[in-house]
Amino acid sequence: METRLAARMQVLKASDIREILKITQNRDIISFAGGLPAPELFPTESLADLAAVLLRQKGTIALQYSPSEGYPPLREKIAKRMNKVWKTSLAPEDILITTGSQQGLDLTGKLFLDEGDAILCESPSYLGAIMSFNAFGPRWIEIPTDNDGMEMDAVERALEREARVKFIYTIPSFQNPSGRTWSMQRRRELVQLATRFNVPIIEDNPYGELCFDGETPGMMQAMDNEGLVISLGTFSKTFCPGLRIAWIAAKREIISKYVILKQGADLHSSTFDQMLTDAYLETHDLEQDLMNKRAVYKQRRDAMVRALEREMPPGVSFTRPRGGLFLWVEMPEEIDARELLQRCLDRGVAFVPGATFFPSNEKPNTMRLNYSNMPEERIEEGVRRLGAEIRSIMSETTRKASVRRSALPV
């Protein structure tokens, strides 16, 4: 049977992250690997009450098939909320409910990509997007990315050179994996470039509301007059991920195309989970929840940054994110994070080697650390072990190098 598989199966492989998560799942490990929100912040009690009432009062609707576009009151709440927070001007018809933002990525690949089409992306970029889009055989054009976002000269040159760029994929706020946030200036410039070349921007925005320092950064979708920005939003980080409720926001002509693909992908997202999310938004203040989440995550980010400053040897640098769940570490070139991971797992610490986040040009000496899922003392302990292991590899390398040097005929 294996000979009958599609050509794409030669390229696709299981997510490194999910494989690492499986290893760490049932062991007492300090895991910086996942992107898991803090479960102690989930509103389990409120949802228990809401779920019971919902099933008693509207169970025959909540357990039945429902429209592919999504539960109408939820689409309306999402549009309103986005307009309030991000100053977009979206109507309910501009929203499609998806089964996690991951589905938004999959449908986006399906909507735009023929084999050999080009995608512009940040370098590094989100692994889940790389996996989804790779199913459609694209060419990746990694745009050099600094602390303010993609370098615009490189974007412009790529758009001039390549006729078959189907979209520009970005995570402008608190990026996964780097923790970086685009400046407002860069966002405006990208929207201008996209308008000039008539190229869609995919604005993946799962972390935008998890801003700890300063103002929540604006969205490109609010700067766009041409309907070229398609944004992906999710409740996974602001509410909870287990219900898999997320959305695509775009002009309705494009949403109607997405709906066709949604029908073929899973008909519709869980009616019950959509209605439960809607009931929660109806009866609770998500702003209050977000304030709690931001406070907890800020403390954990601070704990991790402090520990890294203390424990990392010279030659190791890292980002200091203003929000989100991740930071990014760059180590001296002789350190391969995949080998480091093997050693760290033995010492009870996990992370994701950075190489997996580059669609083509891997940087093996990088890693992504998550700080949202562990209490501060565990973060400190984990970073301590991580630092010790890096130091140990560095000193081994130095020793080997000096042995090599002293072995040279003089």
Added chain:
Amino acid sequence: METRLAARMQVLKASDIREILKITQNRDIISFAGGLPAPELFPTESLADLAAVLLRQKGTIALQYSPSEGYPPLREKIAKRMNKVWKTSLAPEDILITTGSQQGLDLTGKLFLDEGDAILCESPSYLGAIMSFNAFGPRWIEIPTDNDGMEMDAVERALEREARVKFIYTIPSFQNPSGRTWSMQRRRELVQLATRFNVPIIEDNPYGELCFDGETPGMMQAMDNEGLVISLGTFSKTFCPGLRIAWIAAKREIISKYVILKQGADLHSSTFDQMLTDAYLETHDLEQDLMNKRAVYKQRRDAMVRALEREMPPGVSFTRPRGGLFLWVEMPEEIDARELLQRCLDRGVAFVPGATFFPSNEKPNTMRLNYSNMPEERIEEGVRRLGAEIRSIMSETTRKASVRRSALPV
């Protein structure tokens, strides 16, 4: 932006069924169009209690990310249940939880199909499968299908002729849309042919347990020693569809490939809905529920068959399904079911024109009728109106024909 869309978007269109459902949703219409289970049979009270307990006791797990393969206890229950009902020999590792069986179809297309690959299917076949697979640009080979299943000579000739057949897609029990059920003999023959040519069989089995008359028909997966049968199962018809919990059963080497695609498609299905389904199966007897469902659907099937026998004019034939949700009507060739639908909608009756169920060779004079979603008196009234409209078109056609004849110069 529309110029940037993938080539597949030229072919794909919104499902006729979902469009008809939208029209009928908010109107007082007797709808034979959907495939909706009877909502009054959903166990809303039990689920209300279970959902509240689940969120109170295991909320931090139920609302969190979870493995792509699915919730382990649920995978185990499904394997056990299949082995009991269908005499398969599946382990939990052979089960992947999907977001509805529709996702099983989408992932199957992705796993096997390169552009131009061939699929063998029944004629007619399931619209949702046609839509899913069409996203991957296949060629459809419709196999002539009689009341016992695909005609084996035609299958054999197609497999001899076509090297690039990636799989044979079948719904052997109470087929959607035709209501037909394959004989055991045909199933055995298909497994033999598939083994000889080393071609996978997709055995889509959403209705298998909804058998009203005689024994629940066996599955090809239980006749297969080579691991060539991949089956799709779902709780949508035996439990409820709103939670979108379904599964793929196949040998684990193939499941591991599906898992890679599942990660890219939506990471995992709703943790909460999986655990809720698991809790229901743990605490309730699905057999008892199924007996109720079978009894209700049998009465409705009987009501529809009786009404059709009474109301349909000569020249109209229809299937008498032993189970499932649908029956299939074939009308005289001069009747186009799409035109009939327009007229019937004005009279408050909806159905799905059959043409949509043929991937290439449409039969415009056919239609699919669903009987599971309406009480008996509504079924009778709907069929009465349907019959009146068909008679009226037939007499108009006869009149026109005689006018044409009498207008001929003699």
